[in-house]
Amino acid sequence: MFSLHGYGPSIFEGTILTLEVSLVSLLIALVLGMAGALSKLSRSPVLKGLATAYTTVIRGIPDLVLMLLVFFGGQVFVNQVGPLVGYDEYIDINPFIAGVITIGFIFGAYMTETFRGAILAVNKGQLEAGYAYGMSSFKVFRRILFPQMVRHALPGFGNNWLVLVKTTALVSIIGLDDMVRKASMAAGATRMPFTFYVVVAINFLLITTVSIYLLQYLENRYSLGVRRS
Amino acid sequence: MDFSIITGNIDVYLEGLKNTLILVSLSLIAGLAMAIPLAVLRVIGNPFIQWPIRAFVYFFRGTPLLVQMFLVYYGFGQFDAMKDSFLWPLFKEAYFCALLTFSLNTCAYTVEILRGSIVATPHGEVEAATAAGMSRLLMLRRIILPSAFRRALPAYSNEIIFMLHGSALASVITIVDITGAARIINSRFYSPYEAFITAALFYMAITFTIVFFIRLLEKKWHAHLQPADQSVITIEAPHENITG
Numbered sequence: 001m002f003s004l005h006g007y008g009p010s011i012f013e014g015t016i017l018t019l020e021v022s023l024v025s026l027l028i029a030l031v032l033g034m035a036g037a038l039s040k041l042s043r044s045p046v047l048k049g050l051a052t053a054y055t056t057v058i059r060g061i062p063d064l065v066l067m068l069l070v071f072f073g074g075q076v077f078v079n080q081v082g083p084l085v086g087y088d089e090y091i092d093i094n095p096f097i098a099g100v101i102t103i104g105f106i107f108g109a110y111m112t113e114t115f116r117g118a119i120l121a122v123n124k125g126q127l128e129a130g131y132a133y134g135m136s137s138f139k140v141f142r143r144i145l146f147p148q149m150v151r152h153a154l155p156g157f158g159n160n161w162l163v164l165v166k167t168t169a170l171v172s173i174i175g176l177d178d179m180v181r182k183a184s185m186a187a188g189a190t191r192m193p194f195t196f197y198v199v200v201a202i203n204f205l206l207i208t209t210v211s212i213y214l215l216q217y218l219e220n221r222y223s224l225g226v227r228r229s
Numbered sequence: 230m231d232f233s234i235i236t237g238n239i240d241v242y243l244e245g246l247k248n249t250l251i252l253v254s255l256s257l258i259a260g261l262a263m264a265i266p267l268a269v270l271r272v273i274g275n276p277f278i279q280w281p282i283r284a285f286v287y288f289f290r291g292t293p294l295l296v297q298m299f300l301v302y303y304g305f306g307q308f309d310a311m312k313d314s315f316l317w318p319l320f321k322e323a324y325f326c327a328l329l330t331f332s333l334n335t336c337a338y339t340v341e342i343l344r345g346s347i348v349a350t351p352h353g354e355v356e357a358a359t360a361a362g363m364s365r366l367l368m369l370r371r372i373i374l375p376s377a378f379r380r381a382l383p384a385y386s387n388e389i390i391f392m393l394h395g396s397a398l399a400s401v402i403t404i405v406d407i408t409g410a411a412r413i414i415n416s417r418f419y420s421p422y423e424a425f426i427t428a429a430l431f432y433m434a435i436t437f438t439i440v441f442f443i444r445l446l447e448k449k450w451h452a453h454l455q456p457a458d459q460s461v462i463t464i465e466a467p468h469e470n471i472t473g
Contacts, residue, residue: 059390060433062397065408065425072421169293173401180296187303194304201292201300208291 004199007186011196014179015203021099021168021178026161028104033111040116051112058109063167066106071098071174099171107164114156118149151222158215162208169204179203234418235427245410246431252406253396255328257389260335267336268343269369282340289337294395297334302326302402327399335392342388346380347373379450386443390436397432407431 004011039051058066075093082091122145130140172181183200187193235242271282289297305311305320319325350373358368400409411428415421 057433060436061429062394062408062432064397064400065411065428065432068408068412068415069421069425069429072415073425076419076421166293169295172295180293180299184299192307194300194307197296197300197304201288201296204293204296205288205291 004186004195005190005192007182007190007196010182010186011179011199011203014177014182017176018165018168018178018180018203019207021096021103021171021176022161022165024100025103025107025164025168028100029107029111029160029164032104032108033115036108036112037115037119040112041119055109055112058106063102063106064170064173067099067102067170067174070102070105071095074098095171095174095176098174099168099176103164103167103171106167107160110160110163111157114153114160115149117156118151118153119145121152122148151219151226154215154219154222158211158219161215162211165207165211166204231420232423232427234414234420234423238414238417241405241410241413242407242427242431245405245407245428248399248404248409249393249396249406249431249435252324252327252331252399252404253393256331256335256396257392259328259332260339260392263332263336264339264343265374268340268347269374271340271344272347286337286340289334290341294330294334295398295401298327298330298398298402301330323399323402323404327396327402327404331392331396331399334395335388338388338391339385342381342384343377345384346377349380350376382443382447382450386440389439389443393432393435393439 036051036054039047040055042048071093075091078091078093082088126144126148127140130144135143168178169180172178172184175181179200183196184193187196190196267282267285270278271286274282301320302323311317311320354372354376355368358372363371396406397408399406400412403409405413407428411424414427415424418424
């Protein structure tokens with residue numbers, strides 16, 4: 001049962017693509033999350049409202065629906081806008097871009113909550129001291145807020161990352177050759193769906209298990225010098 | 230955008246809504262019913278009982294729901310023994326496969342949620358029950374479980390929302406749920422905005438209805454903990470701690 005009939009390398013390529021999708025989405029999610037958290041904590045009611053609407057809407061919609069909306073809707077949108085700017089050929093939306101944007105956008109909302117909590121957990125006096133020294137807000141962020149919020153953000157960040165990795169399986173539905181789709185193709189050709197999906201499941205377990213150990217290491221590192229009861 | 234496509238085909242969405250609601254509620258009920266005894270055994274059972282439960286939870290929480298669903302729906306057909314057995318008429322049905330996968334998946338997450346809240350039972354409560362001469366079973370029924378359910382409610386409400394969102398995957402194996410309805414409308418009229426935005430609105434309406442009712446339940450169950458400000462439920466990513 002556990003002969004892969006020469007499809008091993010193909011599944012491996014898919015695994016690499018899954019990791020690429022995960023990491024690029026994570027990058028987008030981190031940027032959006034940071035922007036969202038700072039907006040939620042800012043004094044401007046407009047920014048606050050926008051960030052709240054963002055997180056509320058994302059939490060109400062399944063990721064698959066959002067991904068299909070971005071993929072199919074984006075296709076129509078690009079081809080409506082294309083002729084307006086003088087581009088007349090039919091444009092195909094790249095499933096990698098659609099997938100990465102959707103996943104990044106969804107997890108940006110979860111990261112917003114994680115980062116908001118982490119920023120609030122930093123002692124306010126620390127920031128005040130920074131301003132008292134005449135630091136600019138950016139400098140306060142870079143030198144004081146950020147290094148201290150990492151410790152509080154890591155547990156939530158870790159959870160989001162693990163969920164994100166599993167969510168990338170959805171990109172197989174919009175036609176990206178990640179490991180789930182590679183497995184489906186191999187399963188179709190060899191008539192051994194169980195074998196190939198089990199291999200994919202084991203790959204996911206490996207990725208999540210390794211992630212958990214790395215995250216634990218980072219958590220220990222960033223908590224150095226914190227007294228524990 | 231032309232939403233007359235939607236109003237003209239609203240029956241497709243209503244059929245989808247029905248299927249989504251049935252799938253989600255049946256899975257949640259089955260998952261919770263299995264999770265309660267499993268969570269108790271996971272805490273008090275001997276290692277030979279604990280180990281398989283841990284493996285079950287580890288597998289279902291560490292792999293994507295989509296892969297689990299493919300394993301059940303496509304995977305079991307690989308074995309001739311399965312095809313010849315009396316179970317095959319069931320496993321041939323997409324509906325049954327989705328229901329089975331969702332139930333097992335939510336069961337695994339719920340076991341972990343309940344385990345956490347059972348372990349967190351204040352020691353005094355158990356001591357008081359022992360001092361009152363309760364048997365282990367009585368203690369479980371009257372003291373430990375009710376108190377654990379109360380603590381588990383916020384995390385479990387997230388799990389409900391996640392099951393609702395996860396149920397959209399049923400559309401991948403041909404089931405016409407809300408997402409399936411949207412995919413039908415999209416391919417029939419090539420109108421992705423209308424089709425998927427309508428589906429999104431349906432899901433949002435269900436999500437916020439669920440959140441509203443859980444808030445009512447929380448008010449009732451947590452009345453003794455009510456602080457000056459009414460805490461707000463937030464929907465977060467499910468808690469992951471697979472090694473735990």
